[in-house]
Amino acid sequence: MLHWLRQYRRAMLPGDMSAGIVVAMMMIPQGMAYALVAGLPPVAGIYASILPPLAYALFGSSMTQSVGPMAIVSLMTAAVIAPLAPAGSALYGVLAAQLALVAGVVLLVCGALRMGFLANFFSRPVMSGFTVGSAIVIAGGQLKPLLGASFPQFHTPSAVLGGVSLLLLLLGKRYLARLLQRCGLSAAHADLGGRLAPMLVVLAATAAMPLLGLQALGIHATGAVPSGLPELNLATSSSHWRALLQPGLLIGFIVFLMSMSAAQTLALKRNEKLVSNQELFGLGAANVASMVSGGFPVTGSISRSAVNFSAGANTPLASVITAVLLAAALVAPTGWLALLPLPTLAATIIVAVLGMLEFDTLRMAWRYDRGDAAAWAVTAAGVLALGVEAGVVIGVLLSMGTLIWRASRPHIAVLGRIAGSEHFRNIERYAAQTQSDILVLRIDANLFFGNVEAVSERIEEELRTHPSARHVVLVMTAVSSIDTTALFALSEWNASMRRRGVCMHLAEVKGPVMDRLRESDLPAQLSGPIFLSTAMACNALQECREGGVAEYI
Structure with a gap:
């Protein structure tokens, strides 16, 4: 009053x-x-x-x-x-x-x-x-x-x-x-x-x-x-x-x-x-x-x-x-x-x-x-x-x-490059170009204990669909938080891919999420680096392939 x-x-x-x-x-x-x-x-x-x-x-x-x-x-x-x-x-x-x-x-x-x-x-x-x-x-x-x-x-x-x-x-x-x-x-x-x-x-x-x-x-x-x-x-x-x-x-x-x-x-x-x-x-x-x-x-x-x-x-x-x-x-x-x-x-x-x-x-x-x-x-x-x-x-x-039901089933898109640009979009919606040895996945949700299993299953499904993939780039544009369960899941995905000769990379990680990740062992354990953008990740991996360098494996 x-x-x-x-x-x-x-x-x-x-x-x-x-x-x-x-x-x-x-x-x-x-x-x-x-x-x-x-x-x-x-x-x-x-x-x-x-x-x-x-x-x-x-x-x-x-x-x-x-x-x-x-x-x-x-x-x-x-x-x-x-x-x-x-x-x-x-x-x-x-x-x-x-x-x-x-x-x-x-x-x-x-x-x-x-x-x-x-x-x-x-x-x-x-x-x-x-x-x-x-x-x-x-x-x-x-x-x-x-x-x-x-x-x-x-x-x-x-x-x-x-x-x-x-x-x-x-x-x-x-x-x-x-x-x-x-x-x-x-x-x-x-x-x-x-x-x-x-x-x-x-x-x-x-x-x-x-x-x-x-x-x-x-x-x-x-x-x-x-x-x-x-x-x-x-x-x-x-x-x-x-x-x-x-x-x-x-x-x-x-x-x-x-x-x-x-x-x-x-x-x-x-x-x-x-x-x-x-x-x-x-x-x-x-x-x-x-x-x-x-x-x-x-x-x-x-x-x-x-x-x-x-x-x-x-x-x-x-x-x-x-x-x-x-x-x-x-x-x-x-x-x-x-x-x-x-x-x-x-x-x-x-x-x-x-x-x-x-x-x-x-x-x-x-x-x-x-x-x-x-x-x-x-x-x-x-x-x-x-x-x-x-x-x-x-x-x-x-x-x-x-x-909870919607959060536990996050949307995950396979991305490809729009010709002549550095933009990456869902290949189901755009005529985007992909590379057989690089699998780019965008996770459109926060990662927490309720959805890590669904994300893991989708990653495994895409790896089976793309058997020639040697690099997996997880685009984290929409990820604003990662809880402890999801942190362990990321480490497990990384170890599993390494055993199969696949390198896991992260791209476009938000600042607050990156601050939390630096407090963990994940950055040191990752088989690949964390890139600032999806375009930088794909360009670097393509250059390594064309130069015959296995730097990121």
């Missing part, structure tokens, strides 16, 4: 105020709806939207991130707490807040250890598959409140209200901005008006409850919402720490990943600097604050952050204003909140998660890399079949497994 407060200017205030007001209007129905997804009373969603944004404003690095309840994290909360406590019980609320504390502490520890790089270990296809699977699960879970009964049965008045709300929300999402623009509003203001469609539909449905006597028809509402600010909550269950530790770790990981995705997208639009380790501190503090206010795990919301950005937010002061307005809404009479119809809130959730059903990543992955497309499908199927927590584990394992 000290960083952006020092640079704050009066001209930024109108944008922050307008964004704070717009997001506050959006947060009331959205926060209450996501609390229902988490299996908590609706007011818990507002509680989780007051202190967390303030804590994030203190420590976070994004200028436009909106932190609070979010659909996927709410679903994960319900998946973790439901087996441990009855929904609606006091223990359920305590465990939800305790889960926020665990996730917050995990994030703070990761921030202290500067582990922001962890965001790189969840590939985009896996993340997309996880998001789509979670969205389907969330939408399916809202069919009962939408219809007033379990599918395929339904309570007619509830189903009608839910269906009308769903239709209005979809129409508002698609056409309201255009309509407002035709009425004379600017494109930016019309877009903001379109994003507030859920608030308008919720207000209309709430007003219809007493005016049309809908409760008498059996339509359920949220019920009484306590007025006043949340009391400080420090209650925990000592017998559930172990049960919440692993889920809290996974939720913390997802919180960081989704928040970084939202914040990075917006930061790039303004050429702002996002500090991943500082984000860990901000998100960790936000989740600890959520626990203190009796909330549940929170994260940066992609949709809400986009609204905050579009509404003119310049600094986290916009989120501070949002939190103050939400607190004021609880201090004011809250009787009207008790009339919010559950079918309309369910429709709000369904429309919100429909925006998460994006299949562009799957289409691109299918064309570009079928392995990534398979990872997308397996992750989505894992969420649907095994649950959200298992889906996260499957996604992480797939991301890491794909990385």
Whole structure:
């Protein structure tokens, strides 16, 4: 906060105020709806939207991130707490807040250890598959409140209200901005008006409850919402720490990943600097604050952050204003909140998660890399079949497994000289010239314990294919590191080739790699020298052959 407060200017205030007001209007129905997804009373969603944004404003690095309840994290909360406590019980609320504390502490520890790089270990296809699977699960879970009964049965008045709300929300999402623009509003203001469609539909449905006597028809509402600010909550269950530790770790990981995705997208639009380790501190503090206010795990919301950005937010002061307005809404009479119809809130959730059903990543992955497309499908199927927590584990394992699988199978090219030049290229792609007694191989990966066996097999295969080769030049252009296992492998390749009358050379070794090699015995053991370039290696070997010199054997 000290960083952006020092640079704050009066001209930024109108944008922050307008964004704070717009997001506050959006947060009331959205926060209450996501609390229902988490299996908590609706007011818990507002509680989780007051202190967390303030804590994030203190420590976070994004200028436009909106932190609070979010659909996927709410679903994960319900998946973790439901087996441990009855929904609606006091223990359920305590465990939800305790889960926020665990996730917050995990994030703070990761921030202290500067582990922001962890965001790189969840590939985009896996993340997309996880998001789509979670969205389907969330939408399916809202069919009962939408219809007033379990599918395929339904309570007619509830189903009608839910269906009308769903239709209005979809129409508002698609056409309201255009309509407002035709009425004379600017494109930016019309877009903001379109994003507030859920608030308008919720207000209309709430007003219809007493005016049309809908409760008498059996339509359920949220019920009484306590007025006043949340009391400080420090209650925990000592017998559930172990049960919440692993889920809290996974939720913390997802919180960081989704928040970084939202914040990075917006930061790039303004050429702002996002500090991943500082984000860990901000998100960790936000989740600890959520626990203190009796909330549940929170994260940066992609949709809400986009609204905050579009509404003119310049600094986290916009989120501070949002939190103050939400607190004021609880201090004011809250009787009207008790009339919010559950079918309309369910429709709000369904429309919100429909925006998460994006299949562009799957289409691109299918064309570009079928392995990534398979990872997308397996992750989505894992969420649907095994649950959200298992889906996260499957996604992480797939991301890491794909990385290891690719690293263990490095690309190796046989090189030849482009006629009339000193450039060497893959003979499978270019009309490059080779020499029968010189085999030039380019290794396009770092050498480590996981891929030395594959590299060794490929070298042996090429030596069998080129029986007349008397020199093997390993081009190390793409090799940035060689671990101890690979160092021993290089020595073994060199000794094996020497026994067969083949000389092994290295070319184009990077400086940091060469520094490490000088600390070993390999340079002295090599049957051939280490050349500065591939061209110099081939020229020297050709000169020796033409001069009848066996200098390098």
